[in-house]
Amino acid sequence: MNKLKILIITLLCPLFMLAQSPFSEKKMKQIESQKIAFLTNDLDLTPEVAQDFWPVYNQYNKEMRAFHDKRREGPKKLNKDLSNLSDKELEKMLDNMIDGFEQIQTQEIDIKKKYHTEFKKVLSIQQVAILYRSERKFKGELLRRLLARNKGENSENKRKR
Numbered sequence: 001m002n003k004l005k006i007l008i009i010t011l012l013c014p015l016f017m018l019a020q021s022p023f024s025e026k027k028m029k030q031i032e033s034q035k036i037a038f039l040t041n042d043l044d045l046t047p048e049v050a051q052d053f054w055p056v057y058n059q060y061n062k063e064m065r066a067f068h069d070k071r072r073e074g075p076k077k078l079n080k081d082l083s084n085l086s087d088k089e090l091e092k093m094l095d096n097m098i099d100g101f102e103q104i105q106t107q108e109i110d111i112k113k114k115y116h117t118e119f120k121k122v123l124s125i126q127q128v129a130i131l132y133r134s135e136r137k138f139k140g141e142l143l144r145r146l147l148a149r150n151k152g153e154n155s156e157n158k159r160k161r
Helices: 001-019 025-043 047-071 073-077 087-122 123-160
Strands: none
Touching: 025 047, 025 123, 047 087, 087 123
């Protein structure tokens, strides 16, 4: 168990030591490869199951990324200069954005339902449960590391002042 923890920490540490923007393409690829290692370890996939699982999971990730990109479009509209819009135009934009939230939530649920069914075709139900838990664990660990890194950078910046 300790070896597993050490392996996971070893896989995650290089990601957080880089000084690049957290959203650079290189960093995103590193996160993705660490996520793959993390999930592979937690799921304990045989080579045969892994061969069937990863194409399904990669397609799921691709659809979810596209969905999240689309979901971010609405709030981005609020970042533009709103003073150039009339109250009527602004109200219409906000109403459309709110109306779109329900459609967006439905799309996310549809994607998750679709891939839940697909995951059950290639994994045991125990492994599906572990997959969902492991994804949450990975995101939590990633967030904790990023927050710790940012906290360290902030305290470093305060010392320089």
